Amino acid sequence: MRFSTWEFYLREAGRSLIRNRFMSLASISTVALSLVILGVFLLGAVNLNNVAGTLENQVEVTAFLDEKLQAEEIAAVTARIKNLDGVREVNYVSKEEALERLKEQFGERRDLLDSVEKNNPLRNAVEVRTKTPDDVKTVVQELKAMPAVAKVSFKEEIIDRLFKFTKAIRLVGLAVVVLLVGATIFLISNTIRLTVFARRREINIMKLVGATDWFIRWPFVLEGMCLGLVGSLPAVILVARFYKWLAASVYQTLPFIPLLPPDAVLGCIQLLLVGIGVLVGAIGSAISIRRFLQV
Amino acid sequence: MIEFCRVTKIYNRDIKALDNVSLSIDKGEFIFLVGPSGAGKSTFVRLLLREELPTEGRIVVDGIDTGRLRRSQVPFFRRRIGMVFQDFRLLPERTVSENVAFALRVVEAPRREIYRRVPQVLHLVGLAHKSRAKPAELSGGEQQRVALARALVNNPPILIADEPTGNLDPDTAWDIMRLLVEINQRGTTVVVATHAHEIVDRLRRRVVALENGRVVRDEEKGAYGGEV
Structure with missing residues (x-):
């Protein structure tokens, strides 16, 4: 793939983001909101998992x-x-x-x-x-x-009950994460569907002059990734602030709750959230453009 | 160059858009495809571009059987066919030269090639001086020339024009037709679907008439109505 082609993709994506700035803003907020919820939930899950792990090891x-x-x-x-x-x-x-x-x-x-x-x-x-x-x-x-x-x-009974409890926590956690990621993909793909719809003429012309499906797809996928990235930044900041505040107050007033220290978990979670944001953006736009490619 | 072999196209089980059409167009020919609305001209064009597949029969374009073409190969197939429409289909927020360059970008032509080819074809269609204008600032005839330039910029062996003069006044229509003839003289196979009587009658090229999905007439140096 040529460098000038990538330049073309990026310029197309940027053009579309600016042209549809209100729509873009809407999807960015959607991503941010979903990622905040996901982030808070992930932190909760990590902590519960940690507690479950310590309990298990105390057996x-x-x-x-x-x-x-x-x-x-x-x-x-x-x-x-x-x-x-x-x-x-x-x-x-x-x-x-x-x-x-x-x-x-x-x-x-x-x-x-x-x-x-x-x-x-x-x-x-x-x-x-x-x-x-x-x-x-x-x-x-x-x-x-x-x-x-x-x-x-x-303590046989206690062990059995403990295992059931920790397994349930992990299962429910996984289910909620899958659900949240799915909802975010859905929201992003809906937003990008609007920009794709606004540009269906252009897509039509591209197909007409012999553009490959991926050539048409890339600018939209980049646009989606960009939305995901920009949306994940405020989410990451918000989640970090919230957890640091929570940790500080818990350590002060409820020291027996084994909350993981912010430095140990936040880096990983933040990276994960940005990654999920970008990925979800890419997948969402790929889904929404699929229908328009079938000519 | 273009070979239709007993082609039938049926929509929704019972609407026969094309009925057992056999037709052979040689390299370098200029043909008019005529007939009333609903005769099957648009279906003919769509099948040619492999936007659809025939229900029955075989279509071979430039040595390629469209029925055997894999989906991933369709874009490369379309690059051999230049296409012009009645409604021009230009991108309104891009300049003339950007519109033309778009067709080259899409096939990932090197930048140097783009800078070389775009002024060349714009010169060919006589719009070199308007390269920075937006489509809305141009007349209908000029817009159609931009569309023509875009269709030609990849040097396709085949050019298909679907009602290219439908939205134009007679004088401008003639300009476009002259351009099509000139392009044909440079070796490109040209197919024009139209119902512009005067043009067909005066140019005296091969005429294929469709009616209710059948070829009812196919004659060299024909006229629209068929009276030679």
């Missing part, structure tokens, strides 16, 4: 060891557990350490535990974290099969 299996094991046997068992498929990390907790933790949890009323100090009823244990939450069940089975392990504890 822990505890293997209580047989009381009669000697120190070297304990080390061997711990090593064996660590080598099981799906195990990410293990942490040996002696019964003395367990008691210390308990005391910490009791805080000021730790004196209540003084009586059990001499005859510690707790057991030595190995805390196991799995690589993925899905590994929990198999790891538990393996642990139960070990003679050195007296008892395995994990």
Whole structure:
């Protein structure tokens, strides 16, 4: 493709944008609005996903060891557990350490535990974290099969419910994103359809003198991409401002909500929004011109 | 150059626009396609441009069977045919030379070629001095010349004019016809669909008369009405 051809496409796109400036403005606002909604939603989804992820990773299996094991046997068992498929990390907790933790949890009323100090009823244990939450069940089975392990504890019901919850969040999130992108494409293609309609004479003449379909399409696609790009800029700024404000106030007043820091998520989301804007513009105009090419 | 072989075109199942038309036009010929409105002239032109395909029969233009042409090849096929219409079909917000250059841009001609060819064809149609004017500032005859220049700028072997003088007064119509004849003398095959009696009668070229979708007459040096 020649350079002068691209110059021609760009000039055509620019001409059309200026000639239809009110229509262009309308589509830019539409894009901006949809992208703001999409952006806010994406931020929400990312945060929920993050929360779900942390919750999932907190799932822990505890293997209580047989009381009669000697120190070297304990080390061997711990090593064996660590080598099981799906195990990410293990942490040996002696019964003395367990008691210390308990005391910490009791805080000021730790004196209540003084009586059990001499005859510690707790057991030595190995805390196991799995690589993925899905590994929990198999790891538990393996642990139960070990003679050195007296008892395995994990919260099965909670895990199942948690999985269902996080899966639902992800599914709903995906559906909403698809819906929003679809709506934006529809709106852009409607706007560009008007500019295409206004130029159908020109398209007709282009076909007549032997223009290929892509030659006719490119100026419109560029126009759509331009609308998408320009519309995404205010959206990106607005979304960033909103999230920074939200993060600042949440950190101040509700610090226990694990909101992701703006610097960690905004860059990615902003890039994504601009990308979606441009892509949606291109797709929207390609859709709207299709009908006029069928001569 | 143009070969219609038992061509039938039926619209909406029962409207026969062309009925078993066979016609052969040689390279370098000048022919008039005449007949009342609705006789099938426009359908003939549309089939020739491969805007539509015949219901039955075969059309071969410049060695290409339009029925076998892939969709992606249609634009390249159309570049071999220059086309002029009754309503000129110029782009109103572009100047004369931009309108003509448009046809070259579309085929991705190099810029140097555009700068060379556009003044050339504008000179040929006698509009070199109006190259910066917009179509609205021109008379009907001048607009049709711009359309002609646009049709010719790619050097197509075939030129088709669909009622080229329909919107023009008799004097201007003659100017356009003279231009078409001149273009034909330079070797281009010219097909003119028209119902301008005087022109057909005076020029005495090959005349193909259509009526109700059939070729009712095809004669060398014919006249509009058929009385030689």
